[in-house]
Amino acid sequence: MSTHTHDDHHRPVDADAPVGYYEVMETAVRELLIGKQLIGPEEIRRQIEVLDSRTPALGAQVVVKAWLDPKFRARLLTDGRAACEELGISFYDDTRLIVLENTDKVHNLIVCTLCSCYPRPVLGLPPDWYKLKPFRARAVIEPRAVLAEFGTHIPDDIEIRVSDSTAMVRYLVLPLRPEGTEAYTEAQLAALVTRDTMIGVVQATIPRTQRTSL
Amino acid sequence: MSAIIPSREPSTPRIIKAEGEQPIFAPGDRVRITKRFPVGHYRVPSYLRGRTGSVEKVIEPAGIDNEEEGFGRNAGTKRHYYRVAIPLSELWPGYAGSYRDALHVEIFETWLERN
């Protein structure tokens, strides 16, 4: 069996250092393709703007609406992409979205063991750890240990359901709404829905500083 | 006097579906992931080869074979992907978590056999 480190370190870049080999390659490829009129001169810039506009705040918006509107929730669970599009969240690629609902019986976790499939149109770009070997290798064989590293402990009578993306479907976890948030505004609820709750490595919780004793 | 014969509603013409249009498997079906080891591009992780599971969902609409798509063939016969559920305790000997824990994964129709 082959062994490899599959390391993916980010190489820190010094602003005054010579431009790296791969940056030169990227620039050259882009300029050649534009020169041959295979891509338009503004398309890369435009797509960067598209990418920059996709952040976990969009996913939080979807989750909060599902928490507050049972009919939207039902539509979201039937067709994730169509429900996101109702909120103006366009999908710029051909992927589909299945929203995975956490319940009192099931806790969902998403992973792409083969590469880094991730619901980018609604969450933005994935964190490095999601793309690196330890998470990808271990999420499908020891999800509870993985969750423990994020401080998450799910009781044994709750199923942990790991979804491994291998094709054109992308996943988004719909976390459980924390207890004690009945009076929260939409903005307050949205602040509880972090990126990691929608990957499934943590649950949505009220931060310690916000908790009030009864 | 001849009897009036009530007209019959025309029945829906019987259609023939194209290859791949009709999913072969349905939710609840027990399936086995083929034990095949292709050279080149594949999208069925090796940890799943030969495993059995249940079909949770038929993914609609049908899609292109992503293994062929990797070589630029993005047209042609479409088939279905299926979301298949496999208990982790069956996938991994000595699995230490809950017996309820499961893996769900999309598998293309050409990789599945009825169990």
Next chain:
Amino acid sequence: MTDTSALLNRLANDIGGAQAGPIEQVEHQLEPWEKRCHALADVLDFHKIINTEEKRRGVESLGEVAIGKLTYYERWIAAFANILFQKAILTPTELARQMDLVAARSTSCDVRSDYPSVRSG
């Protein structure tokens, strides 16, 4: 005789269930070129020049050593170059010449065997 089939029929990215250490919860802001590289992937997919699955296969084809040593976006741009050659959209000579031109545009006079600094795009 050793069985070398796994070198061909087991991909380096096929790591589900493999042994691995703790998850370092690292994340970094993308460098501008990395973001341009990601945008390039999307634009190539949109134009049906290189689709996402071809990109994945292209990265796999770099082989285990390169995959282990190149960073995420370095793998992407290397894969794109190879696929563009295979599709006769670019030739190796064209790319080499353009890379020399890009490298030669410089605000400093640093002359090295590596590429000197260039204005960022």
